Amino acid sequence: FKTLNESYQKTKDRQIAGKVDIKYNFTITKQVNGFLKFGGKYRYKDRSFDKDVYTGDYMLSSGQKVKDAILKAFPWMQKITPLGSSLLPYLLFYNPNFDHQNFLNGEYHMGPVGNIDLMHQILKVIKSVENPSLETYVKNDFYSKREDYSGNEYLYAGYLMSEINFGKHIKFIPGVRYEKNKTLYTGARGDARLPFPNQHYEYHDTTMTRINEYFLPMIHLKLSPWDWVNVKFAYTKTLSRPDFNLITPRIDILRGVVIWNNYMLRPERSENFDLYFTFHENHIGLFSVGGFTKKIKDMIFWQDKRVILDPAEYDLPDNTDKYYIYTQKNNQYDAKVWGVELDWQTNFWYLPSFLKGLILNVNYTYIHSEAKYPRTVVNKKFDRKTFSYIYTNVDTFYTGPLQFQPDNVINIQLGYDYKDFSARVSMLYQSKIFQASNFWHELSTYNDPYWRWDLSVKQKLPWYGLQVFCNVNNISGEKEVTVNYGSQNPTNIQHYGMTIDFGVRVKL
Numbered sequence: 001f002k003t004l005n006e007s008y009q010k011t012k013d014r015q016i017a018g019k020v021d022i023k024y025n026f027t028i029t030k031q032v033n034g035f036l037k038f039g040g041k042y043r044y045k046d047r048s049f050d051k052d053v054y055t056g057d058y059m060l061s062s063g064q065k066v067k068d069a070i071l072k073a074f075p076w077m078q079k080i081t082p083l084g085s086s087l088l089p090y091l092l093f094y095n096p097n098f099d100h101q102n103f104l105n106g107e108y109h110m111g112p113v114g115n116i117d118l119m120h121q122i123l124k125v126i127k128s129v130e131n132p133s134l135e136t137y138v139k140n141d142f143y144s145k146r147e148d149y150s151g152n153e154y155l156y157a158g159y160l161m162s163e164i165n166f167g168k169h170i171k172f173i174p175g176v177r178y179e180k181n182k183t184l185y186t187g188a189r190g191d192a193r194l195p196f197p198n199q200h201y202e203y204h205d206t207t208m209t210r211i212n213e214y215f216l217p218m219i220h221l222k223l224s225p226w227d228w229v230n231v232k233f234a235y236t237k238t239l240s241r242p243d244f245n246l247i248t249p250r251i252d253i254l255r256g257v258v259i260w261n262n263y264m265l266r267p268e269r270s271e272n273f274d275l276y277f278t279f280h281e282n283h284i285g286l287f288s289v290g291g292f293t294k295k296i297k298d299m300i301f302w303q304d305k306r307v308i309l310d311p312a313e314y315d316l317p318d319n320t321d322k323y324y325i326y327t328q329k330n331n332q333y334d335a336k337v338w339g340v341e342l343d344w345q346t347n348f349w350y351l352p353s354f355l356k357g358l359i360l361n362v363n364y365t366y367i368h369s370e371a372k373y374p375r376t377v378v379n380k381k382f383d384r385k386t387f388s389y390i391y392t393n394v395d396t397f398y399t400g401p402l403q404f405q406p407d408n409v410i411n412i413q414l415g416y417d418y419k420d421f422s423a424r425v426s427m428l429y430q431s432k433i434f435q436a437s438n439f440w441h442e443l444s445t446y447n448d449p450y451w452r453w454d455l456s457v458k459q460k461l462p463w464y465g466l467q468v469f470c471n472v473n474n475i476s477g478e479k480e481v482t483v484n485y486g487s488q489n490p491t492n493i494q495h496y497g498m499t500i501d502f503g504v505r506v507k508l
Helices: 061-073 075-079 116-127 141-145 353-357
Strands: 003-027 032-057 149-166 170-191 202-226 229-240 251-253 257-260 268-281 285-297 300-302 324-326 328-330 335-347 358-383 388-400 408-418 421-430 433-436 445-447 450-460 466-473 479-484 490-495 499-506
Touching: 003 116, 032 141, 061 075, 061 116, 141 170, 353 358, 353 408
Parallel strands: 170 251, 257 324
Antiparallel strands: 003 032, 032 149, 149 170, 170 202, 202 229, 229 268, 251 257, 268 285, 285 335, 300 328, 335 358, 358 388, 358 408, 408 421, 421 450, 433 445, 445 479, 450 466, 466 499, 479 490
């Protein structure tokens, strides 16, 4: 029994929002009609996070009184560990009845698990020890303050759009959206190099204001030259804002290292083009084929470590010169994505007898992506004249796929409907997904290809609108496995297993 860590976290989040939409229908001629629509939205958020961490280190000398207090409170432990012993073995605290069952299919050896109920009792004993010291049970000031934050967000948005129909063959939808986002977050900026930061962390709260605003146009055009053919084109601009944890103005100055939150991160912006052709016919069903491209600006990424050459650039004290800094940045290089999609939805109503209840849905997507990932190399050269090292940051980049994008996605659903009975078997396949980039390709990671099967069945009963249903998810118990390129060893496994939902639904 070496150390104890106990933490409490409290998060508050409140949101107030309101919006208005106004629509006006118009008719210019018999062939030209549509509507004009505009509106606005306001959203206010305030959120805060408070963390308290308590620690104890019982390998140090003053931890002995805690050990003695535990042995006195639980006399049966003295048969294994006498009073005055310098160590409390884990044998005292584990649960011998815990069964790992077939966790992760038994592929990995799992160690003993602690007795949680007993540990809660022991925690009460530790808290009752008089005159606690740093090595017994005290609040850790550093870990209790560094992540705390509070802040407000304001979103102002408005839009104007129209739908114009030129007869039955052309539909045109232009529009534009305006968004303004203002954030005010307060975070801790502290120096953990000073003596005993766990007892007294030197920091000051800092509030930073961040404002950005964007116009986001869009155009949709639908052409229907024949009743059985549709052509759809879309041009849109969209954005994704950074996680609020990244824009709190937090700074941790450690020995030789600075962790610096970049509170001025810009949203990621995407310019999108889509072109789809849709064909529908009674025997074929609905068949679509199309393509899409995206150009993504200001992608957010964790920057390689850099050496601080000018502390004032980061609002840091002069004595952090030549420290390494870790932070986030917006990528100066655009990322590109393009792909094609095929979709077929049909039922076999024309087949004889019970076969006419068959339903088939097939969707296939191919995605190609490319991103330039900035890389910084820190060069260090010894200057014989000044007898000191001269540091430089050399910025370059390497190319790789976009993170979290599979190359191939396939969805297949086979169903059957007969009167009040309905059943669906579905399959999802994703090819390997690039997870984490690295200049050294062998250190990159990806997700293994993923297959998943699901089953859904429902039957309507002839009484009171009753319906019974059963959903079986992940029939084969597929795992999500992240693998290292170089070693091919797994770095992360998420095992969900199979789940079954069975129930009765009443429609009133």
